[in-house]
Amino acid sequence: AEKRFELYILGIFFTFIVVSAATAIYLFEAQRPSSDIQSYFDAIYWALITLTTVGYGDIVPHSPEGRVVTIALIVSGIGVIAFATSIFVSAFSEKMQRLQHERIFQGISRLSDYTLICGYGRMGHTILEELSTSRQDVVIIDTDNTVIEEARQRGYLAITGDASNSHLLEQLNLAQKAKTVLCITENDINNVYITLTARSLSQDVHIISRANETASIKKLYLAGADHVVTPNQDMALVAAEYVGQPVAFEAIYSILSGQDELVIDAIKLFENSVFDGVELNAIDFKHHQLILFGVIQTEADNADEQYYFELTRSHFIFNPHDRFTLRGNDVMIVFGHQDNIAHFRKQARRLK
Template structure:
């Protein structure tokens, strides 16, 4: 409970002060006790108190009277108690600082990356999204409020932040200004609208994919900056129907989505600036004989052209959708980069 955690935090902050007060009290009582019982001077009494409390085993200055021996026994017990108290305070301080050190280490790791994807929400849908991002080799940061889910991510060594993704400060900690994309996948459409709006304001260039439970929210999400909106229930319903009506089309869709159960996949490769003039057509790229790839479509200025011709003109910024094995697609991407 928050109030209980706050109470424990306050008492933990007081412990060093209480320890210092306890030690000073023991030294004061010991010095006064030896002065009154044994008639020692202040320095001798303090010396006797310190060697007794610390249990270092030095001999006493003068043989002790029975009263002095009893007092010494009590002082030894108080001294041992002080050591246990000090050990407990030190151990609790170390344990209390572990999460802070881990959080600093995590933040340093997040601050060191760029062109990553921020996944907001790690529920059932977010769990699947994270798995797909990991399988594709993308760098990503998960933002989640639930402490148990964050702990599970930390065990997997996943970059994550515990916080409210609708808060701009949390998005900044996740590096939204440096991110190449944001996925708003929390449970409510209102929160996803907030995340989309904040992300678009903080990074006008990044791609934003948002989840919508209610189809009526799609237009709102696009209006505040979403690049694409996905409605899971509608998408799932269509998939169920198509798996029965057109199973072959579903297999092709799996290829396009890069399903890991298929050896062949379809992927989009963006042509960079400075592409040589002799490679500004499909025949110039020579995808088939050079890389073993098939050109499926070309996306240019928002228009998608399927089954492009061999002499299809290409320019920097066009997205070429190619089909083939992962290793061949990676080789093509590396050559034109």
């Protein structure tokens, strides 16, 4: 609609200049015996070829007044062409952006269980590097078109927009396609709104939000976040731990950063899989060169006399005893080499 209006204004402006210039040149030149303009049609013809900068040279004004009209028409023609060029270039650019958005949305429609990153700042860059190593599908949203273009150049699906816009999240099919939403902008208010919008669209999607201020933590949980991370506090704790226990810190950091291909990973068990209903003493973790840190369960019925930590919707049981019984939907937290974990995951997902 906006482009139609601009074209409408351009047409009116173009017609006005042609008619005005043709009338003026006709009045100044038509009465002269040696004039090339003998009719009003000649004046219209002269005005069109002059305004469009074609200028065949077959009609030349002879009077000073006619030359003044010509100069004014040439200047006006440059303005009309510049205005028309800006309209067409803008329309072409918008069309290309729409096509690019359509291709992005088509790519997203083919994904399943993707992670939506809302805010592609320093924290988003770090998270994306970690997720890319595990080959997880990722979609990025940010209001800054510059960082979105950077993400696209790196091969990621990225969209310029407001992540708190429910219509945009519906276009991304968040309720059916997204597995996790990361609200990690540098503004706590934006993170609250994004969390509210994402939770209103899906009660099952896992939402992790960033809180830059301590006062925002409770608000984010009330908005529907499953977990809230506090980078400033976490960095302070890390720094304090490094000062107190530098050797232990270096060991843990090497694990978390993936050095030497040693990683901590989660392996989810399915119902009726080979480990469903099996006690831990029946699994040879040493053979697989893995260490079991703990098990996450939605219910901790068999967690008596063990160390376990309540999570938002589940329980983390640290270092369970050998008689601990695994169940479908449990998540084992293991430590070891990536190749060993990948092999063990394939075995754990086999059905009985």
